[in-house]
Amino acid sequence: MNTTIRVLVLLGFAIQASAAEVPRLNILFLFADDWGRYASCYQGLDGRPTINDVIKTPHVDRVAREGVLFKNAFVNAPSCTPCRSSLLSGRYFFQTGRGAILQGAVWDEKIPTFPLLLRDAGYHIGKSFKVWSPGTPADAGFGGQAHAYQKAGNACNNFSEEVTARVAKGMTVAAARDEILAQVRGNFDDFLAARKPGQPWLYWMGTTTTHRSWVKGSGKKLWGIEPDALQNKLPKFLPDVPEVREDVADYLGECQAVDAYVGVLLKRLEETGELEKTVVVLSGDHGMPGVTSGKCNLYDHGTAVSLVVRWPGGKAGRVVTDLVRLPDLCPTFLEIGGVKPPENLYGNSLLPLFKSAQSGLVDTSRDWVVTGRERHVGAAREGNLPYPMRSLRTPDFLYIRNFASDRWPMGAPYDAAESSPNLKAVDNNTRAAFPDMDASPTKTWLIAHQHDAQWKWHFDLAFAKRPAEELYDLKTDPDQVKNLAADPAFAAKKSELSARLMKLLTDAHDPRVTGDGSTFDKPPFSDPEQVGAGKAKKNAK
Numbered sequence: 001m002n003t004t005i006r007v008l009v010l011l012g013f014a015i016q017a018s019a020a021e022v023p024r025l026n027i028l029f030l031f032a033d034d035w036g037r038y039a040s041c042y043q044g045l046d047g048r049p050t051i052n053d054v055i056k057t058p059h060v061d062r063v064a065r066e067g068v069l070f071k072n073a074f075v076n077a078p079s080c081t082p083c084r085s086s087l088l089s090g091r092y093f094f095q096t097g098r099g100a101i102l103q104g105a106v107w108d109e110k111i112p113t114f115p116l117l118l119r120d121a122g123y124h125i126g127k128s129f130k131v132w133s134p135g136t137p138a139d140a141g142f143g144g145q146a147h148a149y150q151k152a153g154n155a156c157n158n159f160s161e162e163v164t165a166r167v168a169k170g171m172t173v174a175a176a177r178d179e180i181l182a183q184v185r186g187n188f189d190d191f192l193a194a195r196k197p198g199q200p201w202l203y204w205m206g207t208t209t210t211h212r213s214w215v216k217g218s219g220k221k222l223w224g225i226e227p228d229a230l231q232n233k234l235p236k237f238l239p240d241v242p243e244v245r246e247d248v249a250d251y252l253g254e255c256q257a258v259d260a261y262v263g264v265l266l267k268r269l270e271e272t273g274e275l276e277k278t279v280v281v282l283s284g285d286h287g288m289p290g291v292t293s294g295k296c297n298l299y300d301h302g303t304a305v306s307l308v309v310r311w312p313g314g315k316a317g318r319v320v321t322d323l324v325r326l327p328d329l330c331p332t333f334l335e336i337g338g339v340k341p342p343e344n345l346y347g348n349s350l351l352p353l354f355k356s357a358q359s360g361l362v363d364t365s366r367d368w369v370v371t372g373r374e375r376h377v378g379a380a381r382e383g384n385l386p387y388p389m390r391s392l393r394t395p396d397f398l399y400i401r402n403f404a405s406d407r408w409p410m411g412a413p414y415d416a417a418e419s420s421p422n423l424k425a426v427d428n429n430t431r432a433a434f435p436d437m438d439a440s441p442t443k444t445w446l447i448a449h450q451h452d453a454q455w456k457w458h459f460d461l462a463f464a465k466r467p468a469e470e471l472y473d474l475k476t477d478p479d480q481v482k483n484l485a486a487d488p489a490f491a492a493k494k495s496e497l498s499a500r501l502m503k504l505l506t507d508a509h510d511p512r513v514t515g516d517g518s519t520f521d522k523p524p525f526s527d528p529e530q531v532g533a534g535k536a537k538k539n540a541k
Contacts, residue, residue, distance in 0.1 A: 074393060076370070218254075285326075324350060446462055
């Protein structure tokens with residue numbers, strides 16, 4: 001072997017050895033059910049009064065202060081199971097088979113997921129509580145319950161209920177809170193204790209406390225959040241009335257509980273010396289439940305989520321405005337673990353944005369996001385047909401295509417009383433009327449006031465049938481309440497965005513726009529709901 005070849009061979013061995021010696025970062029991923037874009041670090045970013053003016057999340061804020069806050073992060077589907085199918089696989093939700101729906105979802109084991117790929121690459125993986133559900137098998141894509149660490153307790157999934165129950169037995173609020181946080185810490189400690197020395201790890205904390213229901217009045221009682229502090233800060237589509245303000249305040253209390261869990265996990269990372277070896281990622285699976293334009297809708301209130309990341313050694317205190325997608329996290333986590341991501345994913349790695357020192361717009365190609373939805377809860381009386389929607393979100397516009405505008409967007413009215421505040425409950429999360437909006441005081445108030453002249457437009461915005469196309473100018477209408485699709489002045493923009501969306505969907509082989517477009521309207525996607533099966537229980541494990 002001549003000298004040149006010998007040098008090249010030795011250099012190759014040296015590079016391989018060096019790569020092998022580079023420690024792979026740990027990944028702490030807190031993914032809260034129904035946690036939208038609500039944290040005090042988002043205060044002021046919209047340039048107007050918002051709900052974030054009221055919430056206080058010091059631990060989430062710390063991650064943002066020491067890392068990067070993504071101002072424009074969106075889910076692929078504003079419904080638990082399809083969102084998580086997309087996140088786990090890095091694909092569009094409609095590319096995940098029966099994982100594309102919520103009621104009746106079944107996981108396709110042939111689809112690779114980042115947790116199991118990391119496990120196979122040598123990572124110690126573990127989860128507490130919800131990863132993928134409702135669906136069969138529960139938490140598919142994470143190995144089911146084989147990697148569960150939750151024996152210390154699951155009270156963190158129902159914070160206000162659990163604290164209230166303890167207080168009723170004579171415990172103080174502070175003591176009840178500490179007991180719940182001790183369970184969070186105990187589950188994480190059990191996970192850390194189970195790994196091999198020096199083994200990199202992925203821990204998924206899947207709290208569901210921000211999923212309805214919660215104790216009425218708990219925002220003020222447990223967290224000191226005054227409902228009236230929200231006056232003139234609610235988005236236009238929410239009635240600014242005491243009942244709705246209290247409902248939102250109670251939700252923000254559950255968001256602050258999530259923040260407390262973040263604080264526990266950060267403290268344990270510091271105490272174990274793992275913080276500077278760990279990527280911390282905080283997010284949620286869609287927007288606020290049980291309210292207009294939220295969960296199950298393609299407006300920003302339904303699809304926009306928090307995304308806050310602490311990258312060890314990265315430039316701190318950045319706010320990035322690129323449009324990013326939660327499916328981007330799949331290839332991101334794989335690259336952190338040294339695993340080559342599968343090809344042809346919807347998601348693209350965020351590592352360049354994590355490592356950048358730049359704020360604002362970092363990657364000019366990140367100027368669009370596609371979101372969509374098919375079947376959520378479903379109901380036998382409607383033939384289990386979904387409400388199919390797709391949207392294209394750009395920095396300045398939101399374009400929505402409603403493929404079956406003759407159907408009810410939140411499910412049919414069914415037997416809702418004309419003005420009754422008491423609707424028949426069918427499970428923990430929904431009521432007989434308009435079942436794709438979670439049961440809530442806000443929903444009840446809207447139905448009770450549907451005939452009041454002052455509030456009728458709020459009711460219609462939430463529940464009435466919608467036109468085939470919707471277009472919103474985000475510069476003048478950030479709350480997305482004025483549909484410009486029929487305005488001649490915006491005809492060219494509508495045509496442009498429609499064509500762009502349809503090309504993206506066609507190129508991705510979306511079953512809603514390929515063939516006869518009826519795949520999701522037929523079995524097995526429209527199979528009748530099984531009694532007792534697939535309920536989105538708040539404390540899903």
